Amino acid sequence: MDKQQVFSITNEQQFNDIALQIFRHQAESCKVYHDFISGLNIVPEKVEAIHQIPFLPIEFFKSHAVLSTNMPAEVTFTSSGTTGITTSSHFVTDVSWYTESFRAAFKLFYGDIEDYTILALLPSYLEREGSSLIYMADDLIKQSKNPDSGFYLYNHDELFHQLKKQQEAQKPTLLIGVTFALLDFVEQHTVNFPQLTVMETGGMKGRRKEMIREELHQQLCGGFGVNAIHSEYGMTELLSQAYSRGAGIFNCPPWMKIITRDTNDPLDLLQNNKAGGINVIDLANVNSCSFMATQDLGKVHPGGSFEVLGRFDNSDIRGCNLLIA
DSSP states (O other), rough: OOHHHHHHHOHHHHHHHHHHHHHHHHHHHHHHHHHHHTTOOGGGGGOOOOGOOOEEEHHHHHHOOOOOOOOSSSSSEEOOOOOTTOEEEEEEEHHHHHHHHHHHHHHHOOOOGGGGGGEOOHHHHHHEEEEEHHHHHHHHHHHHOOOTTTESOOOOOOOOOOOOHHHHHTOOEEEEEEEHHHHHHHHOOOOOTTTTTTEEEOOTTTTSOOOHOOOOOOHHHHHTTTOEEEEEEEOOTTEEEEEESTTEEEOOOOTTTEEEEEESTTTOOTTTTOOOEEEETTOOOOOOOOOEEEEEEEEEEETSSSSEEEEOTTTTOOOOOBBHH
């Protein structure tokens, strides 16, 4: 599959056609997915529409190498997790699929990266190896070609002064941060920077109690002086991300799609506006598996936007957006 085909998708027919091509390839080439499909007694040749495609439970990334190629991994992304929780590993054999995916998605939703100063407040991710979010943030910082772009660990005073500098210079600025770190920051500092784009990546990482989205965003809006909080929906097992410009409503890039499933019958897909388990089609995952059943609960709206409603009971806290709406 050619990258140009995937990242130039402009309509649903193109998406469906390419998704079916990738499905047939992965049904044959990805042993884990092949065995899973066989266990369901599904014949790949008889799958003629995307609603017939089976979705691999994302937990397989914890126990198997999910690969559709014999090429060695260029990079291995791993999920975060508390002690005793088995983490996921995503063996990425061609990291340029990831780079092209997040660069194209950023341009689609936010414009030219060189117009921004990128400030990244991601302490829990910086403190471990294998974070796909750090890989993305590092690349975006470099792509911005701005000497003021950079990472922040726990140096909140330095970040505060940088934000004031950005505000005084009236420079477009994106602050991307893990949720607990953004809350820690606004408890120490208050800024009034209406032009600032604040993007939370979700998850308290065991540092704070979980909060409903409205309460969290209200606190962050007050602390940063902004009207809305942006969010990123991504995870270790994906090479694409969806973005929200506020109110917890996410939109996917054209090569990614969300479908919900019945929580009692995972093979039964739901219509729009019905809450269920979130299934993700990520066509950038051509070398692993593009069709995954996550442990998130959500609802898809007409037009393809979606919201995250929470997590299945007893599922572990991970690096994607875990806010309870």
